[in-house]
Amino acid sequence: MKRIIVDYKKLTNEILALLVEKYPDGYGDDDIIKFRNANNEAVEALEVRTEDAIYLVKVSTRLANTMENFDEDEDNFDSGEIDRAVEIPDNPEDDDA
Known part of the structure; x- marks a missing residue:
């Protein structure tokens, strides 16, 4: 399964909808992968999965605001391109040692 890092600027409606569904009340420190x-x-991200990929969405203040204001009925985002696939260790926290 591919792991793909997605920056806020390239966030698609599909990925944003997955984030809002997984974190309907927002996210906390325990949800962030480093x-x-x-x-x-150093990168901090939230993880969402589809059938064929794991998306790691970079955490930022703008991401939190966008998730709070997301309305699935409005087309607020263009379908942007996603960053290239990046290999990430199975246990990302081991890199901090």
Whole structure:
């Protein structure tokens, strides 16, 4: 299964709907996955899954605001492209050691 990192700027309606469905009351610190990307930069993300992919959506203040204001009846987002697939270790927290 592919793991794909998605930045807020490239968030699609489909992925946003999955986030709102999984975290209807918002997300907390326990929901955030922390790992280092290929450039050894610390990344914090929320995970949502589809049948063929795991999306890691980068956490930001704008993401939280967008999730709060999301209305499935409105087409607020264009279908943006998604970042390229990135290999991430099975246990991302092990990278912090």
